[in-house]
Every structure is written in structure tokens, then in C-alpha cells.
Amino acid sequence: MDTSAFRRGARDAVPLLLGIVPFGLVAGIAAVNAGFGLPTAVGLSVVVFAGASQIAALELLRQDTPLSVVVATAVVINLRYLMYSASIAPYFREFTARWKAALAYVLTDQAYALSVASYRSDRPVDRKWYYLGAAVTLWAVWQVTTVAGALLGTGVPDAWGLEFAIPLVFLAILVPAIEDRASAVAAVVGGALAVLGAGLPLNLGLLVGSAVGIAAGVVTERFPEGSDGD
Amino acid sequence: MATSYDPVALAAAVALIGILTYACRLSFIALFGRLDEIPPGVERLLRFVPAAVLAALVLPSFVTLDAAAFAPDKFIAGALAAGVAWKTEDVFATMATGMGVLWAVRLLF
Numbered sequence: 001m002d003t004s005a006f007r008r009g010a011r012d013a014v015p016l017l018l019g020i021v022p023f024g025l026v027a028g029i030a031a032v033n034a035g036f037g038l039p040t041a042v043g044l045s046v047v048v049f050a051g052a053s054q055i056a057a058l059e060l061l062r063q064d065t066p067l068s069v070v071v072a073t074a075v076v077i078n079l080r081y082l083m084y085s086a087s088i089a090p091y092f093r094e095f096t097a098r099w100k101a102a103l104a105y106v107l108t109d110q111a112y113a114l115s116v117a118s119y120r121s122d123r124p125v126d127r128k129w130y131y132l133g134a135a136v137t138l139w140a141v142w143q144v145t146t147v148a149g150a151l152l153g154t155g156v157p158d159a160w161g162l163e164f165a166i167p168l169v170f171l172a173i174l175v176p177a178i179e180d181r182a183s184a185v186a187a188v189v190g191g192a193l194a195v196l197g198a199g200l201p202l203n204l205g206l207l208v209g210s211a212v213g214i215a216a217g218v219v220t221e222r223f224p225e226g227s228d229g230d
Numbered sequence: 231m232a233t234s235y236d237p238v239a240l241a242a243a244v245a246l247i248g249i250l251t252y253a254c255r256l257s258f259i260a261l262f263g264r265l266d267e268i269p270p271g272v273e274r275l276l277r278f279v280p281a282a283v284l285a286a287l288v289l290p291s292f293v294t295l296d297a298a299a300f301a302p303d304k305f306i307a308g309a310l311a312a313g314v315a316w317k318t319e320d321v322f323a324t325m326a327t328g329m330g331v332l333w334a335v336r337l338l339f
Contacts, residue, residue: 035232047248086258104256167291172324174284175315186278191285213282
């Protein structure tokens with residue numbers, strides 16, 4: 001084990017914890033709101049370990065949405081890991097299959113971003129241990145804050161409206177995802193259709209809004225501004 | 231309001247989400263050498279997943295077309311939090327603004 005690389009990865013992850021801590025607390029609160037006990041809440045955090053999808057799934061479960069829709073929504077949110085997996089794969093090439101399986105489990109937005117930035121910089125670093133330093137730190141803080149949120153959530157009166165923190169977390173990660181005109185169109189179409197379809201059964205507004213929003217983004221990108229779209 | 235699903239159904243759903251999420255994470259890391267890149271058509275779709283899905287999750291919490299269910303406190307708090315998210319791109323500032331405005335509106339009106 002290369003402890004200096006591990007420590008460097010852990011140290012680089014520290015500034016990102018400011019964004020992880022409130023997110024983890026909300027995931028814990030959402031679990032309590034959905035009627036999960038502490039063991040189930042921890043189980044979800046350990047088994048899935050992907051914040052946005054955990055919170056979305058809990059919010060849908062609370063509303064007794066059909067399980068197929070809950071699973072589909074959570075998995076669609078996590079499709080982005082395909083992109084991270086493809087992007088980081090060349091750097092993990094020489095590791096054994098067992099190490100690859102372990103490294104993949106702790107792959108997150110933050111661990112991916114830190115590690116790839118470090119691999120591409122001029123500073124030499126032990127790839128496996130730098131990645132593990134960052135990823136394991138993020139994993140541990142995520143588990144601790146989820147538990148803290150679940151414990152806190154049971155003690156807070158309903159009048160505080162703590163469940164409103166859930167859409168606020170999504171808002172905070174939505175805005176940086178709107179990076180150009182095409183992704184803005186995807187967001188506006190997805191959001192508007194979800195509002196229009198809010199009363200539909202099976203939470204169809206969410207699925208239809210997401211699907212049509214993605215399609216609108218692809219179409220917008222294909223026909224850039226100023227093109228007559230022939 | 232808590233879920234009315236029984237623990238076994240919940241555990242099955244959690245396990246399924248976990249397995250499929252892990253499959254996404256492991257996919258290209260495990261297959262490197264046999265499958266090196268995402269097909270460009272799929273990558274174009276994936277690029278829009280966060281914006282479309284998150285907007286569809288967020289917006290109905292702030293706005294509703296059902297006049298009887300419209301909540302001005304949530305609408306105002308959501309709009310101001312969106313402005314702060316845009317300016318700062320900071321999770322903590324966005325949440326503090328949203329919750330702060332929600333409580334202020336509820337106290338004042």
C-alpha cells in the first residue's frame with residue numbers, strides 16, 4: 001500500500017466534503033420520511049452508494065410509486081457512471097479483475113473528477129492508492145452523514161418543512177448540469193412536462209418529462225442555432 | 231406519509247437498484263480491451279440525462295398547475311434558491327437560501 005498516495009487522495013477530497021455533508025444528511029432525512037428504519041437506511045447507502053438516485057428513490061417510495069418506476073428512475077440517474085467508467089478504464093487497465101471490481105464500487109462523480117485530473121497532471125501518483133484515498137474518504141463520510149441525517153430526521157418537527165431540502169439538493173446539482181443551449185432545452189422541456197403531468201398515475205410525468213427532455217436536447221444539438229434545420 | 235411497501239419488496243428494489251448501479255460503474259472498467267468506448271449515439275443521449283431528469287424531479291416541487299395545491303412559500307423559496315444556485319453553484323448556499331426563505335415566508339404570512 002502506498003500510504004502517501006492514499007493520504008494525498010484523501011486530502012484532495014476534503015474540500016469536496018462541504019458539498020457531500022448536506023447531501024448525505026438529506027439522504028438520511030429522506031429515508032426517515034419514507035418510513036425506513038436505520039438498518040434499511042444504512043443498507044440503501046451501502047448497497048447503492050449514489051446520492052441523487054437514493055434520494056429520488058426514497059421520495060418516490062414515500063409516494064408509493066410502483067417499484068418498477070422507482071427502480072427505473074434511480075437507474076436512469078446512475079447511467080452517468082457508464083461515462084465515468086469508460087473514461088477512467090484506461091488508467092485501471094493493469095489492475096487485477098478483483099481490484100477492478102473493488103475500485104468500481106466506490107466510483108463517484110467526485111472520486112472520478114479528482115482522480116482523472118490527478119492522472120492527467122504532471123505530478124506522478126500511484127493511481128490505485130490515490131483513487132482509493134479519495135474514494136474511501138467520500139464513502140465513509142457519506143455513510144456517517146446518512147446515519148446522522150436519519151437520526152436527526154426523526155427528531156425534527158414537521159413544521160420545519162425539512163423535506164423541502166430534497167428538491168433543493170437536486171436544484172443545486174441541476175444548475176451546473178446546464179452547460180449549454182442543448183442541455184438547457186433538455187432541462188426546460190423535462191421540467192415543464194413533469195409539471196404538466198404531475199397528476200398522472202404511476203408518476204408518469206417524471207418518466208415522460210425525462211425521456212422527452214433528453215430527446216429535445218439531442219435534437220437541439222443536432223440543429224444548432226441559426227441553422228434552418230433542413 | 232411513509233411507504234406502504236413491505237420490507238421484502240423494499241429490500242428487493244434496493245438490491246436491484248444496487249446491482250444495476252454497480253453494473254454501470256464496473257462496465258467499461260471490466261471490459262477495457264474488448265470495449266474501449268461508448269458508442270457515440272449513446273454518449274449523446276447520456277449527456278442530457280442529468281439536466282432532463284433532475285429538472286423533471288425538481289420543478290414539480292416548486293410549481294404546480296393545480297390552483298388549490300399551489301404553495302407560494304415553496305414557489306418563492308425555490309425561485310430564489312435557483313438564483314443562488316446559478317450564481318454560486320454551491321450546494322450549501324443553495325440549501326441555506328431555500329430553507330431560509332421558506333421559513334421566513336411561513337413566519338411572515
